[in-house]
Amino acid sequence: xxxxxxxxxxxxxxxxxxxxxxxxxxxxxxxxxxxxxxxxxxxxxxxxxxxxxxxxxxxxxxxxxxxxxxxxxxxxxxxxxxxxxxxxxxxxxxxxxxxxxxxxxxxxxxxx
Amino acid sequence: xxxxxxxxxxxxxxxxxxxxxxxxxxxxxxxxxxxxxxxxxxxxxxxxxxxxxxxxxxxxxxxxxxxxxxxxxxxxxxxxxxxxxxxxxxxxxxxxxxxxxxxxxxxxxxxxxxx
Numbered sequence: 004x005x006x007x008x009x010x011x012x013x014x015x016x017x018x019x020x021x022x023x024x025x026x027x028x029x030x031x032x033x034x035x036x037x038x039x040x041x042x043x044x045x046x047x048x049x050x051x052x053x054x055x056x057x058x059x060x061x062x063x064x065x066x067x068x069x070x071x072x073x074x075x076x077x078x079x080x081x082x083x084x085x086x087x088x089x090x091x092x093x094x095x096x097x098x099x100x101x102x103x104x105x106x107x108x109x110x111x112x113x114x115x
Numbered sequence: 116x117x118x119x120x121x122x123x124x125x126x127x128x129x130x131x132x133x134x135x136x137x138x139x140x141x142x143x144x145x146x147x148x149x150x151x152x153x154x155x156x157x158x159x160x161x162x163x164x165x166x167x168x169x170x171x172x173x174x175x176x177x178x179x180x181x182x183x184x185x186x187x188x189x190x191x192x193x194x195x196x197x198x199x200x201x202x203x204x205x206x207x208x209x210x211x212x213x214x215x216x217x218x219x220x221x222x223x224x225x226x227x228x229x230x
Contacts, residue, residue, distance in 0.1 A: 009157075035217045046119075046205050046221035047158065092157050096217050101146065101209065102171050103219065105157035 005030040007095050009106025017114050022083050024109045026093035027075045035096040036069060036076045037103065042089045051078070083113045117142055119208050119222035127228045128196050136191045136225045138206030146170070146209040147189040148219060149181060151202045158205055164189055193227075201229045 006029040016022050028036075034055035039047035053060045053067045053076065060067050064083075069076040080087055090110050094103035120139045128134050140147050146165045150158035160173035164183035178194040187208070193200060203226050207219035 037218065039221075044223075046207075046223045049218060049220060052218065100171065101165075101217050102148070102160055102163060102173075103217075104160070107157050108155075 005033060005095055005097055005104040007093060007104050007106045009093050009109060011109060012107065013110045013112070015112045015114065016083055018083060018085060020083055022080045022087070022111055022113075024078045024091055024093070024111070025075060026077070026095075026106050027073075028095040028104075029074065030095065030097050031074065032097045033095040034098045035103075036067070037094050037096070038067060038078050039092045039094065039105075040089045041092065041108075047092060080111075083111075085113050085115050087111060088113045119206060119220055121204075121206050121222040121225050123225060124223070125226045125228075127230060130196055130198060130229055132196050133192065133194045134196060134227065136193075136204050136206075136227070138189045138191070138208075138222060140187045140189070140206075140208030141220050144208035144210050144220070145187050147183055147187065148207045148209070149189070149191045150205040150207065151175075151200075152205055152224070153202045161191070196229045198229050201227060203227075 009026045037052040040050045041047040064081045066079040090108045092108050093106045096103045122137045148163040149161040152158045162172040163170045167183045180192045183189045203224040205224045207221045
């Protein structure tokens with residue numbers, strides 16, 4: 004089955020800095036890669052996703068890149084704000100399964 | 116548009132008891148998945164229902180069972196509760212698989228504590 008590794012487990016930045024979270028996956032058949040943000044006491048919220056036919060996708064301050072050859076994908080947050088503080092999860096979905104395998108999460112702390 | 120809702124928000128059960136958790140999917144979504152999230156971990160897939168049929172199951176014992184109803188709402192049942200079942204249980208709904216609906220939209224979760 005699919006295995007997703009996520010790093011780092013904790014990331015501390017100053018407000019205004021950029022943050023990068025990296026994930027690797029094992030199943031070459033995976034073709035959909037969502038990212039979720041989970042705030043304390045809430046369920047994960049889908050913030051951005053990318054499909055395997057695209058190398059990069061941007062949405063305002065958030066971008067995701069995908070390298071299918073190396074089987075890794077990354078989340079980039081620019082101009083971080085305190086409200087970006089949360090746990091971020093990456094996931095990979097194998098073609099046709101519709102079932103994501105999640106990484107273990109990255110706790111992002113943005114200091115004012 | 117109403118999002119995914121779950122009930123109850125919290126509950127406390129005793130080891131050996133049974134529990135039923137409920138989920139209402141987002142409007143227009145016909146697929147529901149259930150996850151268990153232990154503290155400090157990512158969500159672990161329990162099972163998925165598509166059009167009232169189980170459509171995939173993770174590495175969970177048979178005492179975890181589910182249902183999906185004609186209105187696409189769903190239940191998760193856990194029998195013979197164990198201490199390790201204490202976790203946040205998340206429900207997620209997805210749009211039609213026919214349109215490539217791999218996107219999952221999560222509810223707020225039910226916090227289950229087993230004592």
